[in-house]
Amino acid sequence: MTEAPEMPLHMxxxxxxxxxxxxxxxxxxGITRVRTPFGASAYLVTRYDDVREVLADSARFSNAATGRNRPPGMAELSDEELEQLRAGQMLNFDPPEHSRLRKMLTSEFTVKRMRRLEPRIVEIVDAAxxxxxxxxxxxxxVSxxxxxxxxxxxxxLLGVPYADRADFQHRTGRLLDASLPVExxxxxxxxxxxYMGALVAEAMAxxxxxxxxxxxxxHGHDLSAAELAGVASLLLLAGHETTSxxxxxGTLALLRHPEQLALLRDDPAAVEPAVEELLRWLSIVHSGVPRTTTTEVEIAGHTxxxxxxLVLALPAANRDPALxxxxxxxxxxxxAVRHVAFGHGVHHCLGAPLARMEMRIAFPALLRRFPELALAVPYEEIGFRAFHLVYGLHALPVTW
Structure with a gap:
């Protein structure tokens, strides 16, 4: 049996x-050497101001240069297949290519557009x-x-058959499991x-x-089929993994802080700041996409x-006493503070307005429906998804 790799410090x-x-x-x-979940050596940036500086400057700290690297285990990929896997993945590009892709989606994720979705999200929450x-x-x-x-x-929103959810959720869960071999x-x-390529072909027809x-x-005349598949794959993964x-x-955190749970449940004005504080305090995305320096830089006094x-420790940044x-x-x-749970700069999470709306609707609806909500097992038995690139729980057994 293959042993699980050593967990990186920031995870x-x-x-x-x-x-x-x-x-x-x-x-x-302020900075130290670590190994990434893919086995590469990197500098870990931990301070809030330094993390924001890296996120804000795509000229000196490049996503694209990182995306062109071949992590251990991917050496057998041809250049052509590597480009196919990168196509449409906005997180693997810097401006202007990143800007070209993101601009096509920006109008779909505005706060105004999200407000039009609100009644349907309320229906989905109530039905669940x-x-x-x-x-x-x-x-x-959880389930x-x-x-x-x-x-x-x-x-x-995207146009993916909900009947396929078990398959894509299983794939995504394993794809984000850093304990699995790169292959x-x-x-x-x-x-x-x-899978997404087949849905793109149907949409093109x-x-x-x-x-x-x-x-x-x-935008069909501007996007290749591979780019469409890449854009849609990223939206599908990010759209359900992070918010879920x-x-x-977040519910477990509130159950461990009953006075704050009651405040969120009973006071509509408390919901929005509660969501922001949970985003900061939980920081479920450990680091996001690593960056590559394009020139000599100084961070935390280190050249x-x-x-x-560079790997960014988002939980450390969001719990920095300087913040x-x-x-x-x-x-x-x-x-509310300017946390980096959704990133910062040109790669600030495109779906942040949607995620915030889902949480603002779901948390109070859950707590009002089940005012006696409680854990069904001892807290110590709750299993956390330790090796996953998006932190969370395997299950959350509850009673009401």
Whole structure:
């Protein structure tokens, strides 16, 4: 049996909290050497101001240069296949190529557009709660609520058959599992591309009213089939993985802080700041896409040559005392801070307005429907997805 690789420092947590060693790096050196989940050597950036500086400057800190690298295990890929896998993946490009792809989607993710989706998201949340209640207590909040809600929302928005959810959720869960060998994850990436390629072909033959149909109708002359598949694959993965883990992990965090749970449940004005504080405190995306230095740079007083890989410790940055007082505390009453849970700069999460709306609807709806919500097992038995690139829970057994 293949042993799981050593977990990178920036992914190590004790349940909700980054390990103490990460805070020590932030307070002392500010930067240290680590190995990425793909086995490459990199500098780990831990301080809030430094992380924002890297995220804001795509000229000196490049996504594209990183995307052209071949992680261990991918050496057998031909240049042509590597380009096919990169096509349409906005996170693998810098401006102006990144800007070209993102511009085609920006209008679909505005706050105004999200408001038009709100009634449908309310329906989806209420239907999921109805099914959870009808199934009876105890129930698993991850499989019965946290995962189905954002999955159905992104499926309807994008134009992906919801009936396929079990397959794509299974693929995505394994694709983001850093304990699996690179070769297995590469095979899963190919499967995902093939699946989305088939949906793109259907949309090109008969574009519907969903986002995939819109892209074909309005930008089909500018986007190749491979680019369409890449854009759609990224949206599908990000659209359900991140929000579902926020809903599951966020609910557990609130159950561990009952006074704050009650405030979010009973006071509509508390919902928005609560969502922002949960985003900051949980920081479910450990690091995002690594950057590559294009020139010699100085970070935290350290000189780093050109061509070096940088990994950003988002949980450490969001709990930096330089950002706010008592950063280790979950406090939904605090004033919102400029956290980096959604990134920053040109790669700031495109779907942030949608994710925020889903959470603003789902958290209070869940807590009001089940005012006696409680864990069905001891807290110590809850399993966290330690090796996943998006942090979360395997399951959340609850009673009401």
């Amino acid at each position: 190590q947590r004790v349940r909700f909290d980054p390990i103490e060693e990460l805070a020590q790096v932030r307070e002392k050196e 709660l109805d099914e959870l209640e009808a199934a009876g207590t105890p129930g698993d909040l 019965s609520f946290a995962l189905p809600v954002p999955s159905l929302v992104i499926c309807e 297995q994850r590469l095979a899963l990436q190919r499967e995902s591309r093939e 008969a574009p519907g009213e969903d986002m995939l149909g819109m892209l074909v109708r309005e 883990n926020m809903l599951g992990l 780093i040559p050109a061509g070096e890989l 706010l007082e008592h950063p280790e505390r979950l406090d939904i009453t605090r004033e």
